[in-house]
Amino acid sequence: MLQIEIDRLNKHYAGFHALKDINIAIPRGSFVALVGPSGCGKSTLLRTLAGLEKTSSGDIRIAGTSVIGKPPRERDVAMVFQSYALYPHMDVEHNMNYSMRLKRRPKPEIAERTRAAAETLGLGSLLDRLPKALSGGQRQRVAMGRAIVRNPKVFLFDEPLSNLDAALRVHMRSEIRKLHERLKATSVYVTHDQVEAMTMADHIVVMRAGVVEQQGSPLDLYDKPANKFVAGFIGSPAMNFIPAIVSPDGHSLTIEGDAATMLVLDRKLAPGARLWAGLRPEHLSLTPVAGSLAIDAVVASVESTGSMTFIMVAVGAQQLVVAHSGRPGVEKGGAVRLHISPRNIHLFDRETELAVSG
Numbered sequence: 588m589l590q591i592e593i594d595r596l597n598k599h600y601a602g603f604h605a606l607k608d609i610n611i612a613i614p615r616g617s618f619v620a621l622v623g624p625s626g627c628g629k630s631t632l633l634r635t636l637a638g639l640e641k642t643s644s645g646d647i648r649i650a651g652t653s654v655i656g657k658p659p660r661e662r663d664v665a666m667v668f669q670s671y672a673l674y675p676h677m678d679v680e681h682n683m684n685y686s687m688r689l690k691r692r693p694k695p696e697i698a699e700r701t702r703a704a705a706e707t708l709g710l711g712s713l714l715d716r717l718p719k720a721l722s723g724g725q726r727q728r729v730a731m732g733r734a735i736v737r738n739p740k741v742f743l744f745d746e747p748l749s750n751l752d753a754a755l756r757v758h759m760r761s762e763i764r765k766l767h768e769r770l771k772a773t774s775v776y777v778t779h780d781q782v783e784a785m786t787m788a789d790h791i792v793v794m795r796a797g798v799v800e801q802q803g804s805p806l807d808l809y810d811k812p813a814n815k816f817v818a819g820f821i822g823s824p825a826m827n828f829i830p831a832i833v834s835p836d837g838h839s840l841t842i843e844g845d846a847a848t849m850l851v852l853d854r855k856l857a858p859g860a861r862l863w864a865g866l867r868p869e870h871l872s873l874t875p876v877a878g879s880l881a882i883d884a885v886v887a888s889v890e891s892t893g894s895m896t897f898i899m900v901a902v903g904a905q906q907l908v909v910a911h912s913g914r915p916g917v918e919k920g921g922a923v924r925l926h927i928s929p930r931n932i933h934l935f936d937r938e939t940e941l942a943v944s945g
């Protein structure tokens with residue numbers, strides 16, 4: 588059962604095409620992340636779902652019914668903003684149940700729903716505090732509580748964790764995910780942070796410049812990026828890209844301008860084709876793996892976080908990042924041999940930037 592269907596949706600601001608033919612189908616109860624660089628249209632898409640922004644063409648259906656032209660209050664959605672948007676002069680309890688009071692719900696119902704939401708979020712002891720007496724994380728919870736008491740069909744989150752420090756952000760990610768598993772309401776979550784999207788969502792929609800570049804499960808996007816943009820956006824550190832040319836036999840690549848480095852392929856490609864070879868830092872190994880091929884490189888610099896080591900290397904004129912768990916004994920200026928399994932080499936057409944499978 589689909590809870591949200593977005594069909595060929597377009598949004599024009601005066602003279603600016605912000606959303607271009609967006610198609611997304613969201614099953615009931617799923618957690619979807621909209622991810623992409625700043626300015627790609629994530630908030631615009633979320634706001635059109637909420638009814639805060641008019642659409643130019645196309646359809647949005649929630650629970651099978653078109654909501655085009657319907658005001659926000661008739662869409663049964665609740666939105667949580669990055670800024671929390673709490674009323675500064677109202678305590679936690681009144682911030683949470685404001686929408687129910689506005690609708691003049693019966694007092695016992697208001698009390699019960701506020702109590703239940705406060706308990707779910709661990710806000711029970713803070714109900715009479717004003718927002719200014721709360722930490723960032725607590726304010727964020729109140730903003731979520733305000734959405735929960737409305738018991739909406741759909742939760743919309745616009746970068747709700749951006750104002751929190753790194754540790755709290757990681758904690759709140761798993762809190763929101765747990766809450767989702769308990770409430771099972773359909774959620775659409777906007778973030779520019781691909782790690783947040785990868786760890787929280789069942790389904791990720793990657794956007795760029797108003798266009799959906801690819802959508803799928805987190806691991807699908809990681810394993811089978813449809814184009815160079817998605818390949819570079821998903822994964823950390825980012826995928827390395829090397830300009831390469833397919834050899835005359837079609838079974839190997841040479842790095843452009845460096846005929847000495849040969850990458851043998853597990854597929855046959857058009858001889859002479861100009862490609863990007865995409866190598867994930869974590870797929871480059873300092874020791875051989877079964878069936879792997881070798882690339883000779885020189886260490887340019889080494890950075891360690893303690894648990895992980897990032898080695899910047901030069902292969903001819905190309906710079907690559909290698910991610911190594913643990914602490915390999917490599918030094919700046921030293922020679923290393925990198926190993927990668929041919930099946931982990933991603934290939935993209937140099938002109939269209941679309942994935943090439945051979």
Ligand SMILES: Nc1ncnc2c1ncn2[C@@H]1O[C@H](COP(=O)(O)OP(=O)(O)O)[C@@H](O)[C@H]1O
Nearest residue numbers: 600601603605624625626627628629630631632
């Ligand atoms: N009210 C508006 N009028 C004109 N352009 C807008 C308006 N709101 C957003 N935009 C433009 O639309 C694009 C997408 O914005 P937005 O959806 O906020 O991006 P994101 O949330 O992905 O960072 C941006 O280029 C932004 O400048």
Ligand SMILES: [Mg+2]
Nearest residue numbers: 629630631745
């Ligand atoms: Mg935004």
